[in-house]
Amino acid sequence: MSSAAETIRNKKMPVVAIAGATGAVGVELMACLEQRKFPLAELRLLASARSAGKTMKFRGSDIAVRELTDGSLDGVDVALFSAGGAQSKRFAPVAVRAGAVVVDNSSAFRMSHDVPLVIPEINASAIAQHKGIIANPNCVAIVAATPLWPIHQRARIKRLVMSTYQAASGAGAAAMEELGESTRAFLEGRAFQPKVLPHPYAFNVFSHNTKVDPETGYNEEEIKVMNETRKIFGEPSLRVTATCVRVPVLRAHCIALNIELETPLTPAEARALLASAPGVRVVDELERNYFPMPVDATGIDEVLVGRIRRDLSDPTGHSLSLFVAGDQLRKGAALNAVQIAERLLS
Amino acid sequence: MSSAAETIRNKKMPVVAIAGATGAVGVELMACLEQRKFPLAELRLLASARSAGKTMKFRGSDIAVRELTDGSLDGVDVALFSAGGAQSKRFAPVAVRAGAVVVDNSSAFRMSHDVPLVIPEINASAIAQHKGIIANPNCVAIVAATPLWPIHQRARIKRLVMSTYQAASGAGAAAMEELGESTRAFLEGRAFQPKVLPHPYAFNVFSHNTKVDPETGYNEEEIKVMNETRKIFGEPSLRVTATCVRVPVLRAHCIALNIELETPLTPAEARALLASAPGVRVVDELERNYFPMPVDATGIDEVLVGRIRRDLSDPTGHSLSLFVAGDQLRKGAALNAVQIAERLLS
Numbered sequence: 001m002s003s004a005a006e007t008i009r010n011k012k013m014p015v016v017a018i019a020g021a022t023g024a025v026g027v028e029l030m031a032c033l034e035q036r037k038f039p040l041a042e043l044r045l046l047a048s049a050r051s052a053g054k055t056m057k058f059r060g061s062d063i064a065v066r067e068l069t070d071g072s073l074d075g076v077d078v079a080l081f082s083a084g085g086a087q088s089k090r091f092a093p094v095a096v097r098a099g100a101v102v103v104d105n106s107s108a109f110r111m112s113h114d115v116p117l118v119i120p121e122i123n124a125s126a127i128a129q130h131k132g133i134i135a136n137p138n139c140v141a142i143v144a145a146t147p148l149w150p151i152h153q154r155a156r157i158k159r160l161v162m163s164t165y166q167a168a169s170g171a172g173a174a175a176m177e178e179l180g181e182s183t184r185a186f187l188e189g190r191a192f193q194p195k196v197l198p199h200p201y202a203f204n205v206f207s208h209n210t211k212v213d214p215e216t217g218y219n220e221e222e223i224k225v226m227n228e229t230r231k232i233f234g235e236p237s238l239r240v241t242a243t244c245v246r247v248p249v250l251r252a253h254c255i256a257l258n259i260e261l262e263t264p265l266t267p268a269e270a271r272a273l274l275a276s277a278p279g280v281r282v283v284d285e286l287e288r289n290y291f292p293m294p295v296d297a298t299g300i301d302e303v304l305v306g307r308i309r310r311d312l313s314d315p316t317g318h319s320l321s322l323f324v325a326g327d328q329l330r331k332g333a334a335l336n337a338v339q340i341a342e343r344l345l346s
Numbered sequence: 347m348s349s350a351a352e353t354i355r356n357k358k359m360p361v362v363a364i365a366g367a368t369g370a371v372g373v374e375l376m377a378c379l380e381q382r383k384f385p386l387a388e389l390r391l392l393a394s395a396r397s398a399g400k401t402m403k404f405r406g407s408d409i410a411v412r413e414l415t416d417g418s419l420d421g422v423d424v425a426l427f428s429a430g431g432a433q434s435k436r437f438a439p440v441a442v443r444a445g446a447v448v449v450d451n452s453s454a455f456r457m458s459h460d461v462p463l464v465i466p467e468i469n470a471s472a473i474a475q476h477k478g479i480i481a482n483p484n485c486v487a488i489v490a491a492t493p494l495w496p497i498h499q500r501a502r503i504k505r506l507v508m509s510t511y512q513a514a515s516g517a518g519a520a521a522m523e524e525l526g527e528s529t530r531a532f533l534e535g536r537a538f539q540p541k542v543l544p545h546p547y548a549f550n551v552f553s554h555n556t557k558v559d560p561e562t563g564y565n566e567e568e569i570k571v572m573n574e575t576r577k578i579f580g581e582p583s584l585r586v587t588a589t590c591v592r593v594p595v596l597r598a599h600c601i602a603l604n605i606e607l608e609t610p611l612t613p614a615e616a617r618a619l620l621a622s623a624p625g626v627r628v629v630d631e632l633e634r635n636y637f638p639m640p641v642d643a644t645g646i647d648e649v650l651v652g653r654i655r656r657d658l659s660d661p662t663g664h665s666l667s668l669f670v671a672g673d674q675l676r677k678g679a680a681l682n683a684v685q686i687a688e689r690l691l692s
Contacts, residue, residue: 159659163509163602165551165593179549180533187530200641203525205511205593205600207637207653207669214632217613217655226658241659243602243667247511247551247593254551256509256589258604267563286560291553295546307553309563312572313505313587321589323553 003099004077008345013041016341017076017100019068019091020083021045021056024173024251025105028334029080030058036338039345046072047083076100078341082333096132101344103134103337107224110135110231117231120339121279122149127343134340139332140164140221140244141228144255146331147305147324150277151270152233156262158318159239162225165247165254166208167294169328171197176250183248201248208244219244251329252294256307257322264317267308274305279331284308292325303331349445350423354691359387362687363422363446365414365437366429367391368400370519370597371451374680375426376404382684385691392418393429422446424687428679442478447690449480449683453570456481456577463577466685467625468495473689480686485678486510486567486590487574490601492677493651493670496623497616498579502608504664505585508571510554511593511600513640515674517543517555522596529594547594554590565590597675598640602653603668610663613654620651625677630654638671649677 007014016033020026026047033043043058046068055062066072068091073079079095081088082105092102092109109115116126117135119142127134137145144162151157168179178196185192186202199206210220218226221244230238247254265273275282283292284306292304303326311319326332353360362379366372372393379389389404392414401408412418414437419425425441427434428451438448438455455461462472463481465488473480483491490508497503514525524542531538532548545552556566564572567590576584593600611619621628629638630652638650649672657665672678 161507161604161657161659163589163604165511165591183529184533187526187533198635199639203595204639204641205595205671206639207635209635212632212635216658217632217653218658219635239659239661241604241657241667243509243604243653243669245511245600245602245669248549248595249551250549254591256591256602258507258509258587258589286558286563289544289553289555289558289565293545293550293552295550307563307589311507311587312562312564313507313585315585321587323589323591325551 003075004101007077013039014077014345015042015044015075016040017044017046017073017079019046019079019081019087021065022047022051022054023082024169024176024329025082025333028329029082029337030056032330032334032338034059036342038338038342044072044076070094073098073100078103078344080337080341081105092133101130101132101134103136103340105136105333105337107138109133110137111227117228118340119145119232119336120343121146122232123234124343127340136333136337136340137228137232138224139170139328140166140225140242140253140255141232142332142336143253143303143324143326144257145229145232146303147274147277147280147322148257148259149233150273151259151265154273155265157238157259158262159260160229161258162242163256164242164244165249166244167249167251167253167328168201168246169251171209179248179250203248205245205247208246249294251327252297252325253328253332254292254294254323254325257324258311258319259322260314260319265320267310267320270320271308274308279303280305282306292323294325297325297327299327299330301331301335349421350447353423359385360423360691361388361390361421362386363390363392363419363425365392365425365427365433367402367411368393368397369428370515370522370675371428371679374675375428375683376402378676378680378684380405382688384684384688390418390422416440419444419446424449424690426683426687427451438479447476447478447480449482449686451482451679451683453484455479456483457573463574464686465491465578465682466689467492468578469580470689473686482679482683482686483574483578484570485516485674486512486571486588486599486601487578488678488682489599489649489670489672490603491575491578492649493620493623493626493668494603494605495579496619497605497611500619501611503584503605504608505606506575507604508588509602510588510590511595512554512590513595513597513599513674514547514592515597516599525594525596549594551591551593554592595640597673598643598671599674599678600638600640600669600671603670604657604665605668606660606665611666613656613666616666617654620654625649626651628652638669640671643671643673645673645676647677647681
């Protein structure tokens with residue numbers, strides 16, 4: 001039996017590690033553990049050698065960051081990985097061998113057949129099938145799928161067209177910094193050379209900065225979103241397309257969703273379904289022109305959903321349009337990972 | 347015969363007026379007239395009483411702004427209106443009675459049966475049917491329709507789903523100012539109360555700030571885009587939907603376009619069509635991840651188009667995705683109006 005399983009069976013408090021503690025998601029993981037009073041015997045903060053020795057505050061105490069090495073994972077029960085795909089590939093198996101259950105925020109294992117890909121509001125039951133690693137989905141997939149799931153359960157989504165408005169945070173803390181710095185430079189009339197992202201970010205919009213597949217023309221982010229949505233829904237043949245775009249926003253993603261349903265659903269029915277759905281908050285005030293926005297989604301747990309309307313381009317009444325906003329670092333990454341860890345322990 | 351027709355028949359240089367000369371589009375109209383060496387005997391700058399007396403530079407000379415009144419339109423051959431719908435409704439008929447042809451940038455007359463709605467690259471022939479007023483389309487309709495037209499001609503668009511990334515300029519110079527000011531305040535940690543737009547704009551995204559129809563849930567901007575695209579294409583039953591969203595960008599709109607075609611068209615065929623289409627520039631460098639961006643679309647005449655790919659959610663191969671960027675003030679407003687005026691004179 002793994003030490004994690006033993007710890008959980010004996011209802012002992014687990015040793016939790018964060019790999020990638022100093023990154024944007026790492027910081028948010030600590031905030032979620034603290035705010036949600038996650039039961040733990042020890043929090044171990046792991047990062048690259050460069051960050052080792054820094055201290056970070058958790059529950060009022062300073063914790064020294066240690067270098068992520070094989071030995072650093074000894075005795076860990078739950079390892080929350082957010083240090084990039086290469087580090088996950090290298091160290092997640094080490095953590096599993098050391099007895100930990102890994103919740104991995106990278107894309108390294110998401111599409112592996114023996115790795116559950118989990119949004120607790122949708123497929124928490126898949127957690128039980130893990131073989132040491134549970135994958136945390138792509139942020140866009142989480143922000144889209146959470147509100148789409150209740151609609152899919154009721155009316156079955158046949159086709160899904162997503163256009164994203166993605167924040168800097170998905171590219172890490174340095175990208176958020178670059179957005180601020182380049183915008184400041186623009187306003188002061190100074191030149192600015194982008195270092196983190198491939199294009200100017202100040203008052204600009206650009207296609208997602210992942211590699212574009214020369215065959216299909218889709219970028220890696222889009223492929224992730226499409227494949228992961230299918231896997232999370234357990235619908236391998238769901239027809240889905242995505243256009244992933246970065247906008248000058250710090251940490252909340254928006255997505256325009258166009259969905260074609262098997263069974264017609266009125267906007268009022270969709271609104272009622274969403275109003276009682278977990279992890280979702282309806283923000284759909286037509287009279288005030290008040291709908292989901294990054295400023296309102298930032299720092300909260302729920303995905304905001306609004307602009308719920310019949311798609312007038314489908315005369316059969318089987319299509320709906322929605323607009324959603326969700327905190328990329330929170331529900332799109334750290335919160336979802338901590339929710340998975342909570343289910344592991346419960 | 348109107349004085350405009352007489353002027354044109356006699357190949358005399360026309361008297362041109364700009365109503366709304368001090369606005370964002372007015373300033374760009376002057377720039378377009380100057381850069382394109384528009385033949386004119388006199389340029390008359392008209393605006394509200396508040397702006398009367400200001401001077402503006404045109405071809406190296408100062409022109410004093412006059413108040414837009416009934417009398418101010420006497421002797422005008424071509425009147426370019428961009429002073430808002432109310433002013434157009436009030437003064438465009440006056441200009442027509444005074445003998446002018448009006449090119450109106452407001453939405454006041456766009457859907458009137460006896461008013462041509464023109465993008466010269468698409469339906470220049472409709473100009474001849476004017477009865478004194480020619481309407482300049484909505485900026486999103488122009489930026490989307492210009493690259494879609496060659497595709498529609500070849501393969502017939504059956505259904506069109508648009509998600510927009512709209513700049514501040516569509517809400518006027520004051521909105522552009524507010525975007526800059528609110529962003530500066532955000533970066534300096536100062537509070538900022540929006541005055542021009544209904545929502546915070548700094549590092550935020552929000553649904554378009556036009557009235558939302560309580561019946562359909564669509565906002566006025568979306569309805570304009572949908573109806574105008576149908577009218578410009580001469581396809582009253584074209585199935586089209588739009589989600590119009592403002593992003594923190596100064597003056598170029600982007601649009602994610604998802605199109606379903608009557609006849610299959612490969613991305614390579616679409617790219618070739620677009621490469622030779624007027625008013626369009628293909629920016630579709632997959633290897634460099636270089637696609638249409640507001641920073642590149644700003645200040646140029648062409649609409650940029652890229653991300654040309656097969657929509658993988660349509661297994662029949664009848665659907666394509668595109669991403670476009672166009673200068674809202676230029677091709678989206680002033681340039682298109684001046685192009686219409688050029689056709690009037692030619």
